[in-house]
Amino acid sequence: MPTSTKNKNVHVVPSDSGWRVVRPNASRASAVTATKSSAVNKAKTMAKNDRTSVYVHRNDGKITSVESFPKTAKHTNSPCSGKWTKSTVGQTTGHSTKSSNKTSSRSKK
Numbered sequence: 001m002p003t004s005t006k007n008k009n010v011h012v013v014p015s016d017s018g019w020r021v022v023r024p025n026a027s028r029a030s031a032v033t034a035t036k037s038s039a040v041n042k043a044k045t046m047a048k049n050d051r052t053s054v055y056v057h058r059n060d061g062k063i064t065s066v067e068s069f070p071k072t073a074k075h076t077n078s079p080c081s082g083k084w085t086k087s088t089v090g091q092t093t094g095h096s097t098k099s100s101n102k103t104s105s106r107s108k109k
Contacts (some may be wrong), residue, residue, distance in 0.1 A: 009053045
């Protein structure tokens, strides 16, 4: 079976010529930049377009951060739209968990 191309995650890794933006199993880097911040910006743009994640590595190769850009609803005002980051995964999406008291807002006649 051929190698799966479904994994579109983007990695920012150090190299002798700067910082590379790469995808798993790719034959070459998507970009090579002089600075880590420039590579991260390019990787985030790619991940947003593909609705996937960016893995940023240190000089020793260990992953320092992960930022995800999941598929979202087409409605841009959705409380679930936007990016998720490692620090916000698992938290509430902005939906209220309080039950409303409808009888208190009605006026008595």
